[in-house]
Amino acid sequence: MTRTFVDPLAPGGRTTAANGRKLPLRCYVGKVGISVVTMAQTRELLEGCMRHGRAAYVCVTNVHATVLAQRDSEFCRIQNESFLSVPDGMPLVWYARMMGERGIERVCGPDLMMEVLRISPQHGYTHYFYGDTVETLAKMKGVIEERFPGTKILAMHSPPFRAPTDTELRDTISEINRLRPSVVWVGLGCPKQERWIGRVFPHIESSVLLGVGAAFRFLAGEYSHPPHIFQVCGLEGICWRALRRPGYVVRWYAYHTPMLGCLFLKGLVRRLLGWRAGGKCHRENVQEEPPSCSGCNVPRADLPNPQCSCGRSSSLLSPQTTDKRYVQ
Numbered sequence: 001m002t003r004t005f006v007d008p009l010a011p012g013g014r015t016t017a018a019n020g021r022k023l024p025l026r027c028y029v030g031k032v033g034i035s036v037v038t039m040a041q042t043r044e045l046l047e048g049c050m051r052h053g054r055a056a057y058v059c060v061t062n063v064h065a066t067v068l069a070q071r072d073s074e075f076c077r078i079q080n081e082s083f084l085s086v087p088d089g090m091p092l093v094w095y096a097r098m099m100g101e102r103g104i105e106r107v108c109g110p111d112l113m114m115e116v117l118r119i120s121p122q123h124g125y126t127h128y129f130y131g132d133t134v135e136t137l138a139k140m141k142g143v144i145e146e147r148f149p150g151t152k153i154l155a156m157h158s159p160p161f162r163a164p165t166d167t168e169l170r171d172t173i174s175e176i177n178r179l180r181p182s183v184v185w186v187g188l189g190c191p192k193q194e195r196w197i198g199r200v201f202p203h204i205e206s207s208v209l210l211g212v213g214a215a216f217r218f219l220a221g222e223y224s225h226p227p228h229i230f231q232v233c234g235l236e237g238i239c240w241r242a243l244r245r246p247g248y249v250v251r252w253y254a255y256h257t258p259m260l261g262c263l264f265l266k267g268l269v270r271r272l273l274g275w276r277a278g279g280k281c282h283r284e285n286v287q288e289e290p291p292s293c294s295g296c297n298v299p300r301a302d303l304p305n306p307q308c309s310c311g312r313s314s315s316l317l318s319p320q321t322t323d324k325r326y327v328q
Contacts, residue, residue: 023083024037029066029267032065032069033080034085036101039111043112043116054206055206057082057208059082059084060107061085061088061092062213064190064252067255068190070259075195079194086107089106090106091264099267100271109212110218110225113212120148120151126154126181127151127184128155128157129187130187130188131158133158136216137158143221176204183207184210185210185215190211193212
């Protein structure tokens with residue numbers, strides 16, 4: 001089974017992509033590391049995995065996921081051990097730019113899916129869709145066939161709206177490994193999709209898993225994006241969703257604003273106190289540790305093998321990155 005890997009001979013032991021390029025550094029918003037990427041960089045890195053048949057997973061991280069990661073250590077681990085955790089939210093982009101990162105832009109889940117679908121017929125990338133209802137999947141399939149003719153959809157699966165059983169998970173994993181799609185799109189919503197990916201990923205042989213939330217419904221035409229200016233200004237929630245679901249928006253901001261405000265304040269203080277010396281980003285001088293089992297914490301030298309000697313399957317195989325920036 002192939003994986004993304006850490007090359008001990010690379011400078012700093014950086015995690016590298018399938019094409020040998022270094023992965024982007026991460027800007028840490030509290031405990032969770034956000035990849036400093038643009039849409040073009042994200043697509044290029046994903047293409048490297050798809051062309052080489054490398055298994056990887058990507059988290060599309062928004063404000064909700066960032067706040068949840070501060071309170072849930074397991075969810076935070078899934079975010080930080082991903083191939084990429086791209087910023088799906090202008091507040092995360094603003095935070096990174098406040099910390100001196102200029103080469104970052106919002107990478108929205110629906111937009112990323114559209115970008116990959118657009119280039120799929122030309123390069124022969126194949127797709128597997130997991131999540132949402134049968135009706136939504138049928139609508140989305142029709143839209144894909146109309147807008148992206150030649151795109152190959154290997155399967156669509158609408159799981160029951162409950163936690164999957166072990167048997168159901170094994171059946172899904174077997175189907176994915178049998179079909180070997182280039183991309184598995186997971187539309188279960190946060191944090192359900194990230195937890196599902198965390199359980200499934202160690203057994204995936206050659207596909208890229210992406211959790212894209214409500215992207216299925218956007219593509220199917222059931223949801224619509226606000227005008228672009230609302231998205232760029234970070235007003236999608238306040239000025240758009242508030243008009244449709246005011247009660248939900250009030251609860252959302254009451255839950256997320258205090259934590260996000262504290263993270264911004266801490267980041268600003270660290271920035272002003274000189275956590276960037278001479279224009280270079282601060283990095284902890286920590287040596288790379290080998291990947292370890294999440295069950296017994298024993299280092300595992302045999303990265304491709306998902307089964308540890310303790311008898312437990314490690315939930316994720318990627319090692320912890322030690323190139324941590326702005327660690328709160």
